[in-house]
Amino acid sequence: MEFHDIYLLYRRELERVEQLLDERAHAEHSDLAKAGRTLLEAGGKRIRPLFALICGLGERAWSEDVAKVAAALEMIHMATLVHDDVIDRADLRRGKPTVRKSYGNLAAMYTGDYLFARAIQLLAEVDNLAVHRLMARGIVLLCEGEIEQIEDFYNWSQGVMTYLRRIHRKTALLISLSCQLGAMVGGAQEREVAALARFGHAAGMAFQIVDDLLDFTGAAEIVGKPVGGDLRQGNLTLPALLAASRPELGQRLRALVREGMPDEDAEEAIRLVVASGALAEAERLAERYLEKSRHLLGAVTREAVREQLMGLTSFIIRRRY
Template identity: 90%
Template sequence: MEFHEIYLLYRHELDRVERLLDERAHADHADLARAGRTLLEAGGKRIRPLFALICGLGEREWSLDVAKIAAALEMIHMATLVHDDVIDRADLRRGKPTVRKSYGNLAAMYTGDYLFARAIQLLAEVDNLEVHRLMARGIVLLCEGEIEQIEDFYNWSQGVMTYLRRIHRKTALLISLSCQLGAMVGGASAREVAALARFGHAVGMAFQIVDDLLDFTGAAEIVGKPVGGDLRQGNLTLPALLAASRPGIGERLRDLVREGMREEEAEEAIRLIVSSGALEDAERFAERYLEKARLLLQGVSREAVREQLMGLTSFILRRQY
């Protein structure tokens, strides 16, 4: 099943989630309202809500609780993006000015905090203690992942395992929770909920690795941010770490990528990483995670859910944005 077919299948449900986001992200304070509107209008793939809807609904009827889970997870994701843009001093997100660019760092930080709070308010309407326990733990790990990323800026001594642990917390966790909580609230069996949580983790790991690849290979006008943006900010992702292990390349990268790096040094570092074969090696990491995800789908009894999730895994590896 193709990605666009899956989106069309859940178009009405996603529209309902979008209306819920619009309603719950609204603020009476003028600056918060404008900043929230900027985020919503920037759009996005809404991957996390889609995973929650597929795992929570599948062949079942509409569920408002599943929609609330989907919207809350997306608001948490949006909050992390706003905070990330402040940390990274990013001016563009999805090709549009970031909240920090339009309204300043302080307004951006409070916007992110507000979205976190509104997400928690929305989750409080779902009468399931386990949902709240899992989400609270997830937010803690997410914040820890953000702090670890800041601590590791320009840190060439970190290894691949450090990177994988970081993206588990920053990205894979929310996608795993989208699948797990959607299925849980949707009434799936405990066995299926567990399988979908592990599936979401594997897909989330692959999703972030592909995102880090696109930072080197994607067209800026499609990806919506400058090529090599992570490297310029000192965020050493999998392609950079793999390239640094190459004899003759690692030492030069360490010399180039540092605080105060000039533009020509950044461009040379990007060329070294691209020509080193590290991108192909990183893609194989993503492929292995997606293969694991496909195997985990065998633990899902609903045929429609398996087929739709399989379609999403195929899209992730070949996506261009």
């Protein structure tokens, strides 16, 4: 099943999620309201809500609780993006000015905090203690992942395992929770909930690796942010770490990427990463994670859910934005 077809299947459910986001991201304070509106109008793939809806509904009837879980997860994701843009000093997100660019760093940080709080407030309407425990633990790990990323800016001594642990916390965890909590609130059997959590983790690891590949290969007008942005900010992702391990160019790459590097050095560093063959190696790792995720779907009893999630894994490896 194609990605577009899956979106169409859940069009009404995603519209309800969008309505919840619009209602709950609203603020009485004018700057918070404008910043929240900026985020919502920037849109997004809503991939986390889609995972939650598929795993929570699938072949079952409508559940408002699943929609609330899906919206809360997306609000948490939105909050992390606002904070990331402050840390990265990013001016563009999804092709539009970031909150920090439009309203300043202080307003952006409080906007992110506000979205976190509103997500927790929305989730409190779901009467399931296990959901709250899992989400609370997830937010803690998410914050730890953010701190680790900041600590490792421009740190060439970090290895691939450090990178994988970081993206587990920053990205894979939230996608895993989307599948797990959606299924749990939707009434799936315990064995299936566990399988979907593991599926979401593997798919989430692949999703972030592909995202890091797009930072080198994507067109800025499609990806919505400057090409090579991570490397320019000192965020050393998998392609850069793999390229730095190449004896023939690693030393030059490490010398180029430093705080305050000029644009010409950043552009040379990007060319070195692309020329190193690291992109193909990183893509192979993403494909291995996706293969693992597909294998885990064997424990999912609902045929429609398996088929739809399989379609999402195909989108992850082929996506261009």
